[in-house]
Amino acid sequence: MIIPKQAKTRILIVDDSSFMRMAIRSVLSKDPSFDIVGTAADGIEGVEKAVALKPDLITMDVEMPRMDGIAALKQIMAKAPTKVIMVSTLTNEGAKSTFEALEAGAIDYIPKNVTDSSDAQNIFRQELIRKIKEAVASNIRRIQSSSIVHTKSAIPAISTPARPTSSKFLGKKIQYVGIGASTGGPVALQEVLSRIPVNFPYGLMVGIHMPKAFTGPYADRLNAKCSLAIREAVDGDILKPGLALVAPGGMHTTLVRQGTQIVVRTRPTTDYPQYVYIPSVDLMISSMAEATSGSMLGVILTGMGSDGFKGMQLLKQKGGVTIAQDEATSTIYGMPKACVDGGVADEVLPLGQIGFEISKFM
Numbered sequence: 001m002i003i004p005k006q007a008k009t010r011i012l013i014v015d016d017s018s019f020m021r022m023a024i025r026s027v028l029s030k031d032p033s034f035d036i037v038g039t040a041a042d043g044i045e046g047v048e049k050a051v052a053l054k055p056d057l058i059t060m061d062v063e064m065p066r067m068d069g070i071a072a073l074k075q076i077m078a079k080a081p082t083k084v085i086m087v088s089t090l091t092n093e094g095a096k097s098t099f100e101a102l103e104a105g106a107i108d109y110i111p112k113n114v115t116d117s118s119d120a121q122n123i124f125r126q127e128l129i130r131k132i133k134e135a136v137a138s139n140i141r142r143i144q145s146s147s148i149v150h151t152k153s154a155i156p157a158i159s160t161p162a163r164p165t166s167s168k169f170l171g172k173k174i175q176y177v178g179i180g181a182s183t184g185g186p187v188a189l190q191e192v193l194s195r196i197p198v199n200f201p202y203g204l205m206v207g208i209h210m211p212k213a214f215t216g217p218y219a220d221r222l223n224a225k226c227s228l229a230i231r232e233a234v235d236g237d238i239l240k241p242g243l244a245l246v247a248p249g250g251m252h253t254t255l256v257r258q259g260t261q262i263v264v265r266t267r268p269t270t271d272y273p274q275y276v277y278i279p280s281v282d283l284m285i286s287s288m289a290e291a292t293s294g295s296m297l298g299v300i301l302t303g304m305g306s307d308g309f310k311g312m313q314l315l316k317q318k319g320g321v322t323i324a325q326d327e328a329t330s331t332i333y334g335m336p337k338a339c340v341d342g343g344v345a346d347e348v349l350p351l352g353q354i355g356f357e358i359s360k361f362m
Helices: 018-029 043-053 069-079 092-104 118-137 185-193 212-225 281-292 309-317 335-341 351-359
Strands: 009-014 034-040 057-061 083-089 108-112 176-181 203-208 229-232 243-246 252-258 261-267 296-300 321-325 347-349
Touching (some): 009 043, 018 118, 057 118, 069 092, 083 092, 092 185, 108 118, 176 185, 185 203, 203 252, 212 243, 261 281, 281 296, 281 309, 296 309, 296 335, 296 351, 309 335, 347 351
Parallel strands (some): 009 057, 083 108, 176 203, 203 243, 229 243, 296 321
Antiparallel strands (some): 252 261
16 A cells, blocks of 8 residues: 655745845755745745745744835735745834734744754744744634724723623632743734723733733734733732733743632743743643632633643632633634643633623622
8 A cells, every 4th residue: 555645835935134044045945745836035025935835834034125024915815815924124113013914924933042042943943833833733713803803992891791691601700810822822812912901900911922022012902902001020029910921931930819809920031941832831820720729710812832720720620610712713622622632711702702701700
């Protein structure tokens, strides 16, 4: 019996830097499952080759002459929808552009690291290959962000909210909310948090896998688009009603009880080498479950892998409440699936319903 060869993943590289095009090609060419079908030096050429070559996946630079990566991405999604991973600089402006690209249809991003450090280059190489393989293996669904149009003045305070609709939530009381996400999370979190009113009476902690340079600009972006006050957390912050704190990138975040307050503690990754994803959602939710004695709601949104499952498992053991995003609305149904398959999700809800359901705990 002849076993057919597995088809290679056809990749188009779009970057105005000849060095980066060569570097990405060199990295990917070493993997026998990849086939580099072409390169492009700017957005216009990228769109043309995306239409002509019909690759399985595109790596796209953000800042390019003639047509930038975001404009090219929008044209590609209109003319020849393709999985696109953005290759972005680790700067404030690079972060802002990356989030715009994710809202426009990119499935993920990887920070561009052009330093001479061999460690940094190895991390870039490993992350690039991992993210491409995850994207190819997953049944990716893009979240339509066009429906997310809320602003701080657009969401009125809810004076008499309904109680949660699920019978599993009846009689359950919460004092805090912990939310975790990864791939697809930037747009998904905006959708969820934009549905929560300014007078929400509980503090929220958000963990999403992002590098250090990105979490601050991302929190600022959420703050500008949502009714809640949202900012990047710092060590010593206190969870307060109507405030959502975003765990800073490049380190881990834990929550501890001090008297009647729940306090943020940031920790270097070397303190918790067992956690692969940074910041770890498992660590954040587990510590939060301990600190609140289970008096919290845990929410796991779209993302690759199973980060968050162990935290939700502990939360369930302590009597907490849990929600996981459903498969149909997840960009990548990995993290929520782990919670569903592991039996630790009280409710499995579509993305557009999760924020409303959180609000009903008022």
